[in-house]
Amino acid sequence: MADILQMKGLTKAFGGVIAVNELDLEIHEGEIIAIIGPNGAGKTTLFNLIAGVFSPTRGQIFFHGQDLAGTNDYQRARMGIARTFQDVRLFGNMSVLDNVMVGLHSRSKYGMLSAAFRLPQGHREEASIRLTAINTLNLVGLGQRADINASELTFGQQKLVSIARALATKPRVIMLDEPAAGSNVLETQEISDLAKRILEMGITVILVEHDMRFVMGTAERVVVLDSGEKLAEGTPSQVQNDRRVITAYLGEQEDQI
Amino acid sequence: MPHFIRGRGKMLAIATLVVLLSIVPLLGNNYYTSVLLIIGIHAIVTVGLCLLMGYTGQVSLGHAAFYGIGAYIAAILSKTYHVDPWLAMVVAIIATAAFAFAIGFPVFRLRGNYLAMATLGLGIIIWILFRELDWITGGQSGFLDIPTLSIGGFAFDSDFRFYYLVWGFCLAVMFISQNIVGSRMGRAMRAIRDSESASQSLGINATLVKVKILALSAAYAALAGSLYAYYVGFIDPPPFGFLFSIRLVVMAVVGGLASIWGAIFGAASVRLLTEFLHPFGDIDVVLFGLIIVVVMILSPQGVIRGLGDLWRRISRRLTPS
Numbered sequence: 309m310a311d312i313l314q315m316k317g318l319t320k321a322f323g324g325v326i327a328v329n330e331l332d333l334e335i336h337e338g339e340i341i342a343i344i345g346p347n348g349a350g351k352t353t354l355f356n357l358i359a360g361v362f363s364p365t366r367g368q369i370f371f372h373g374q375d376l377a378g379t380n381d382y383q384r385a386r387m388g389i390a391r392t393f394q395d396v397r398l399f400g401n402m403s404v405l406d407n408v409m410v411g412l413h414s415r416s417k418y419g420m421l422s423a424a425f426r427l428p429q430g431h432r433e434e435a436s437i438r439l440t441a442i443n444t445l446n447l448v449g450l451g452q453r454a455d456i457n458a459s460e461l462t463f464g465q466q467k468l469v470s471i472a473r474a475l476a477t478k479p480r481v482i483m484l485d486e487p488a489a490g491s492n493v494l495e496t497q498e499i500s501d502l503a504k505r506i507l508e509m510g511i512t513v514i515l516v517e518h519d520m521r522f523v524m525g526t527a528e529r530v531v532v533l534d535s536g537e538k539l540a541e542g543t544p545s546q547v548q549n550d551r552r553v554i555t556a557y558l559g560e561q562e563d564q565i
Numbered sequence: 566m567p568h569f570i571r572g573r574g575k576m577l578a579i580a581t582l583v584v585l586l587s588i589v590p591l592l593g594n595n596y597y598t599s600v601l602l603i604i605g606i607h608a609i610v611t612v613g614l615c616l617l618m619g620y621t622g623q624v625s626l627g628h629a630a631f632y633g634i635g636a637y638i639a640a641i642l643s644k645t646y647h648v649d650p651w652l653a654m655v656v657a658i659i660a661t662a663a664f665a666f667a668i669g670f671p672v673f674r675l676r677g678n679y680l681a682m683a684t685l686g687l688g689i690i691i692w693i694l695f696r697e698l699d700w701i702t703g704g705q706s707g708f709l710d711i712p713t714l715s716i717g718g719f720a721f722d723s724d725f726r727f728y729y730l731v732w733g734f735c736l737a738v739m740f741i742s743q744n745i746v747g748s749r750m751g752r753a754m755r756a757i758r759d760s761e762s763a764s765q766s767l768g769i770n771a772t773l774v775k776v777k778i779l780a781l782s783a784a785y786a787a788l789a790g791s792l793y794a795y796y797v798g799f800i801d802p803p804p805f806g807f808l809f810s811i812r813l814v815v816m817a818v819v820g821g822l823a824s825i826w827g828a829i830f831g832a833a834s835v836r837l838l839t840e841f842l843h844p845f846g847d848i849d850v851v852l853f854g855l856i857i858v859v860v861m862i863l864s865p866q867g868v869i870r871g872l873g874d875l876w877r878r879i880s881r882r883l884t885p886s
Contacts, residue, residue, distance in 0.1 A: 359766060385768035393766075399759035401823075402752070409749075410756045414768030416749055420777065423748030424741040430748060437749065470763075477767055 311370075312337040312481050312512050313358065318367035320353055320536075327353040329536035331367070335481070340503055340513040342527035342544075344520075346556060350536035351516040352394060355483050358514075359391045360384040372480075386414045390479035392470045394486050394516075400459035404450060407458050407469055408441040411476025441476060448472045448502060464495045471502065481512040488522045500526045524548070532556065579826065583736065590728045598724045600840060602796065605731040608832040609789040611816040612742050612825060613782025618814070619822030620746060621778050622758030623673070624681045627688025628786055628813050633695055633805025634661045635787025636794040637702055640711045643795075645701075650714050654791040658784045665783030669776030688810050695802040707801030711794050727796050734792065735829070738785055742825045745781075754778060755823075808850065812839075815853045818860050821867020830869055 313335040320328040328350040335341055343351050356362045358369060360381040369376045371387060379387070399407050416437050422430035445451050448468040453461065458469060467487055474482055484503070488496045496519060503513050503526050517523050523530060524544040532540040532547055534556040540547050547553055590598045610632055617623050635657045642653035668687065675683050695702050702708055714721045714730065721727045745751055756764040757771045765771050794800050812835055820831025835853070842849040864871025 361762070380765075381762075382765045382768050382770050385766055391766055393763065397760040397763035399756045399763065401759055402755055406752055406755075410752050410764065410769070411767050413749060413753055413756075418749060420745060420748075420750050420781070423745045423750050426744055434749070473763075473767065 310337050311335060312372060314370040316368045318357060318369060319365045320357055320362055321365045327536050328357065331536070331538055333531060333538060335512060335514060337512055338507065338510070339529055340507055340515065340527050341529045341531065342515040342517060342523040343531050343533060344517065344523055345533035345539070349533040351533055352485060354533070355391055355485055355516065358483060359389060385477055388478070388480035390474035390477050390481070391483040392474050392485055392487065394489070396466045396470050398458040398466050398470055402458055403455055404458050404461065404469055405441055405445065405454040408445050408472050408476050409437050411473040412437045412440055415478055444472045444476050447475070447505070449498070464491045467491070475506065479511055481514065482506060483514045485516050486518065487515065488517055488519045496522050575826070582829070586732050590725050595724050598728050600836065602724060602728045602731050604833045604836045605735040606789045606793050607816060607836060608829045609735050609738050610786045610813055611820065611828040611832050612738055613785035614813050614817045615820070615822055615825060615828050616742060616754070617778050617782045618817055619824065620751065620758060621754040621775055623775055625684045626681050626810050626814065627684035628782070629805045629807070629809035630688040630691035631661050631665060631783040631786035632790040632809070633691060634664065635790030636800050636805065637695060637708070639791030640708050640794040640800055641701060643712050644708070644710060650712050650795060654788070657791045658787045661787035662780040662784040666776055666780040669779045670772065673772050673775045688807055692802060692806045695805060703801070705802065707799055709799050711798050711800070713795050713798065731792055734788060739825055746825060812853065815857055818857050819868050821870050824867050824870065827867045827869050
């Protein structure tokens, strides 16, 4: 399988704190990969580096073999790298549908002039934006809630809208930052199913998640980060039985599990 | 869709407004006409500020500068260089928008309070330039004998005539703004206001959107400024100073920051209050400070929306359940 993303010697330091350290990592096209690790392992920093929110201190990131250096977050979103946030960040004063329609911003192009004078181009594009947004919202099962204010949704629903919003950008790869955090067992199962459906759409999925049952039931491959370094990599069961991983999570105790 | 239902009531309100506006000058009272005319000019600037502050979430405490630049360019070109006043107005609008576009990129590296301070400083600098470049602007003694607009042989040389011109422009600006707000661009603006980082993660170039809206609002301000210059026939620095910037913010806040048509209400409230309080000196400035505080606490969505909510609450209480 070809690699959609490659990290080579990726390093990010904040002052003296090294959040990601000399990381080499390949993400294969068409897989669901989970990135796990204790708090402060550098998982979200890695997402921010891939998304272009931070630029690396050292090292490179390649997307479809192309060096991403010098591109910023909105450019990477347009290239097909989508992400969600741990703290969701929905547009709280907009309707659920509008939130998803914002996701289609870069996939449409009519400008201020067409808008100001209601030129036909705007009308046409707007109709297709709306239709695509409704379809995307249906995909996460929230089509019925299209017209209510995004801030009126439950936390779990907000997470789903933020995934729909990211999907609306028509990405090649999507990074989900703790999609199941704060969700109950049923919702967690739905999100797991959703991740698999996203994969079926031909979109590579990268997850950061703490819920181990979710990770084991969803991801095909798991990478464990600790203190910004790659500790282990493999199938869920390989990683689960890796002694270094157990130590990182539970501390130095023999015969713990 | 609830948006559509509200749209219907809105159309009715707009139609009423247009009828009322067209009747006023026919009453033959020049004072009312001129007050309403000024309200129209101020409303044009206020809408731009609403787009920038209310919809895009970016503060400007220096908008009087764009208003002034528009006024001075139109005045100087038409008087000193004998350019046709319409052409001078177009040049003023384009030049002011271009200026705003250019300064937008460095200015929007700043956020929140820092952005407020930068725009405040910018407004003051421009105002000082109006005052000190006296060989171009006439300085403190002002700039006299600005020609007025005319079409063919028809000159907009009376309050009555100019009134319809101003409100024609004002309503056009309102409709254009309403269309923009309801478009792809409007969604991007609101997205940036609610979460800039999330908007960028979806492929929106937030800085570019902000700069474009700043330029658009500067264009509105320049349109209003040149109309003001042609209407009064004389300009000097005071109306383009810091106090007017603050007054514009009050207009936007009272009308509802994220409300296009509220801008007219906001501009009217502030103007009328100033007229009533005129005999008492500068007390209106104190009152405006108070109004901002009260409106932001009680009804941050503007006075009209606040009154609507209050009415709904009262009628609900009065209806026996």
